[in-house]
Amino acid sequence: MPRSGPDRTPRLTLDETKAFLAVEFPQMAHGGPTYVIEEVGYGTARLRLLVRDEHLRPGGTVSGPAMMALADIALYVALLGAIGPVPLAVTTNFSINFLRRPEPRDVVAIVRYLKIGRSLAVGEAELRTGGGEEPVAHVVATYSIPPKG
DSSP: OOOOOOOOOOSOOOOHHHOOOOOEEEEEGGOOOOOEEEEEEEEEEEEEEOGGGGEEEETTTHHHHHHHHHHHEEEHHHHHHHHOTTTTTTEEEEEEEESOOOSSSEEEEEEEEEEEESSSSEEEEEEEEOOOOOOSEEEEEEEEEEOOO
């Protein structure tokens, strides 16, 4: 009899994820839409930062802090897709490598988790500007998952 793998059905739909974040993290929408959740899967996500003037640094490029915030939110969204609505899952480690100067355009984060355990999850995000082929940054992060109950 073939072995069945773990259930990889997303624990939240795209609409459920948006509704959860609107309640738990209303500050994300402060000043108008900034982050667009395009896809949510089991441990995967795709988010877009709608780049505005406040996301730019001198020299006309997207700032590091703006890209770091996008990656952190995208990693959290992907984790929600795997574990469901857990507001107290928190970042415990975050490392970013800036690979090239991003153009002053929307930045897209594509996330996947490498491991999701009971108490820790490790994921990575690749950031690209607009339709760019080459990544502008790469992130590896660990999240702490609170115990159930």
